[in-house]
Amino acid sequence: MTRLLNLLSPNEMQIEALEKLKQLGLPTKKTEEYRYFDIKALMSKKWDRYIGDEIDIKDGKDIIIQNGIVISMPKNKGITIEYVTKADMDKNHFDPLYYLGYALSKTNIKIHFSKNCDVIIRHIYSIADKLIPYRTFLYIDDNVKADIVEFTEDANADNSFVCSGSDIFVAKNANVSLIKEQTTRKNGCVCISSDRAHIKPNATFNLHTFNFGDGESLNLIKAELQNEAHINSYHLLFAKENANMGTVSKIIHKGKNSKSIQKSKNILQDSAKGIFDALIKIDNQAPKSTTNQNSQAILLNDGAFMASKPQLEIYIDDVEAGHGSTIGELDAGQLFYLRSRGMEQNEARKMLILAFANEMIDLIEEKDVKETIHKSFDYVYRNKPQIECIATCHNCEEIMLKEKS
Amino acid sequence: MNKDKKIVLDIKNLYASIAEKEILKGLDLQIQEGKVHVIMGPNGAGKSTLSKTIVGHYDTEIKSGDILYKNENIVDLSPEERALKGIFMSFQNPIEVPGVNNAYFLRTALNTKRKYLGLSELNAAQFLRELKKLLKELGMKPEMIQRSLNQGFSGGEKKRNEILQMMVLKPDFIILDEIDSGLDIDALRDVSEGINKMKDGKRSFLIITHYSRILEYIKPDFVHVLKDGKIIKTGGADLVAQLEETGYEALEEI
Numbered sequence: 001m002t003r004l005l006n007l008l009s010p011n012e013m014q015i016e017a018l019e020k021l022k023q024l025g026l027p028t029k030k031t032e033e034y035r036y037f038d039i040k041a042l043m044s045k046k047w048d049r050y051i052g053d054e055i056d057i058k059d060g061k062d063i064i065i066q067n068g069i070v071i072s073m074p075k076n077k078g079i080t081i082e083y084v085t086k087a088d089m090d091k092n093h094f095d096p097l098y099y100l101g102y103a104l105s106k107t108n109i110k111i112h113f114s115k116n117c118d119v120i121i122r123h124i125y126s127i128a129d130k131l132i133p134y135r136t137f138l139y140i141d142d143n144v145k146a147d148i149v150e151f152t153e154d155a156n157a158d159n160s161f162v163c164s165g166s167d168i169f170v171a172k173n174a175n176v177s178l179i180k181e182q183t184t185r186k187n188g189c190v191c192i193s194s195d196r197a198h199i200k201p202n203a204t205f206n207l208h209t210f211n212f213g214d215g216e217s218l219n220l221i222k223a224e225l226q227n228e229a230h231i232n233s234y235h236l237l238f239a240k241e242n243a244n245m246g247t248v249s250k251i252i253h254k255g256k257n258s259k260s261i262q263k264s265k266n267i268l269q270d271s272a273k274g275i276f277d278a279l280i281k282i283d284n285q286a287p288k289s290t291t292n293q294n295s296q297a298i299l300l301n302d303g304a305f306m307a308s309k310p311q312l313e314i315y316i317d318d319v320e321a322g323h324g325s326t327i328g329e330l331d332a333g334q335l336f337y338l339r340s341r342g343m344e345q346n347e348a349r350k351m352l353i354l355a356f357a358n359e360m361i362d363l364i365e366e367k368d369v370k371e372t373i374h375k376s377f378d379y380v381y382r383n384k385p386q387i388e389c390i391a392t393c394h395n396c397e398e399i400m401l402k403e404k405s
Numbered sequence: 406m407n408k409d410k411k412i413v414l415d416i417k418n419l420y421a422s423i424a425e426k427e428i429l430k431g432l433d434l435q436i437q438e439g440k441v442h443v444i445m446g447p448n449g450a451g452k453s454t455l456s457k458t459i460v461g462h463y464d465t466e467i468k469s470g471d472i473l474y475k476n477e478n479i480v481d482l483s484p485e486e487r488a489l490k491g492i493f494m495s496f497q498n499p500i501e502v503p504g505v506n507n508a509y510f511l512r513t514a515l516n517t518k519r520k521y522l523g524l525s526e527l528n529a530a531q532f533l534r535e536l537k538k539l540l541k542e543l544g545m546k547p548e549m550i551q552r553s554l555n556q557g558f559s560g561g562e563k564k565r566n567e568i569l570q571m572m573v574l575k576p577d578f579i580i581l582d583e584i585d586s587g588l589d590i591d592a593l594r595d596v597s598e599g600i601n602k603m604k605d606g607k608r609s610f611l612i613i614t615h616y617s618r619i620l621e622y623i624k625p626d627f628v629h630v631l632k633d634g635k636i637i638k639t640g641g642a643d644l645v646a647q648l649e650e651t652g653y654e655a656l657e658e659i
Contacts (some may be wrong), residue, residue, distance in 0.1 A: 332463060337500040340460055341514040341570060342488040342521070351513065355504025355553075367477070 011085045017102035026095040036275045036307040048130035062120040068134030078115030078286035083107040090196045095220045098194035101163045104133035112333045118147035125157035133163045152182040157189040159377035165194035170203040177206040184215025197223040204230040207232045212380040214241035220248045227255030235264040237358035246275025253286035268304035278330040281313040411438040413609045421458045428454040441610045445645035446631035448652045452613045456582045460494045489521045491577030491647035494566040502554040540658040544595045560587035580611045585619040597622030
């Protein structure tokens, strides 16, 4: 990896990132944020960096970013996209790979939301055996409501390493929903996404992350809340076989009356390892802030492993805070209830696991997105490409119930 | 009991424990086909343990004895096998299952049973049309089936939902474990009407209750008194009045 950092003619941002990276050092097995993630293998591999050439951006329904290059975007939605070599990089991010991404990215994608909109961003990886670095900036203007969904597609990017992430600037009174769905596969690409959210006064940021599969992925998130700002941070993980995935986050309350809710649900099957290592810090300039943090994990096998570490750091008295963590098996009473109605034990277990996941998926308001996430989960969990609609949506019921007798 | 009648459930000398504590101590009970049996008894007598033992609840452990259902010993069968053979228990405290859509659960349960019986499965539309009629009969709001199974339901709603499941699954032998507890008069009437509609001369019922008020709506054929892990007295509907008057203490062991 160090070989890659000898950059020829780095730009200003890369120089700054390299300096920060030098201070933090490349992550090792002993780096706290990567304690439970197999970073050593990733860092010790001899990588070839992939930097694509910018092309003309086509008009399309979704924003499509393939191997770090923007392919298409919807016009007339109040969204602008440009490549930038200067932007507001965080000076104090905890994650070395946040800076590694900047150091290795030649250009960065700036996406600007100037009016209310909803958009899907599809990240497609299609190159094998490469390190694919790129970063995005999402700027959401004052009073704008933006619903952003990010889907990640591994299109034969076998054994690649995607070092990406976003800097998200949520301006005053803005309301942003960011849904990130990622299914990684064994021997596919390893995805490490290092994000940072800057949430201005009276703004709301709803973050939903969904990580499924039998591959490797890690979300690292730093969020800062100013006065009256809110963050709702929800994470659902389903890992199987030898998967290793999770969330490492730091949410920092920097302003008064700021609110945070963080919930994590994790389902670990086979020999999978899950991570929820999350700190919520309330600074002394954030009185009357409230926070609640909770992590639940279900281990489906003896070999499954969950590292759950919810943490609170509070530097002022006048706050409301709570956190908790549970790791266990399926509820015996619920399992019996379903079996007592004739369901075979394995089917009952599946239904309960689906239910556990549904609680997080059903928090999504937009029906189509919700269904897509349900299908992604089901595809990984039950190896079925399509879920029966009645399990999750209420469309059929609504139609049937409205019919005249 | 009339020996000519067909026995659907025959419990012989049953000893069962919960957490190593012996609760049922040589219990004998016969349930006739098409009849309504009632079990009454003081707190701690073993009424709920009996119902749990019949359906194979994981809390209970059978030490000895047999439970013959339609002449087959079911003590080693799984809960789902017992259910598919036609045994249904309405839970005293129905379990909440967040995230499992009520309609999805009902349809899965019904289709599992239909598959077991060699019938074709119902699709969502066919099922929901049938379900809608039952909801109306039970005085249940249609939204109830769109919610998570029993989650946030009131006590009465949970009991109605149990009866809805019973009506959907059409079991042959129905155990109603304190179905009347926590119900107001209207709910008790609706639930009782639902139960009465299920009576077809073939289906058998075992009603476990502390109170006689449900028996004003559902007329029992046999009343059994369970005390200290055994049936100590069996009689007709008139035994209820006697119990009301004298209490359980006055009954002498047979």
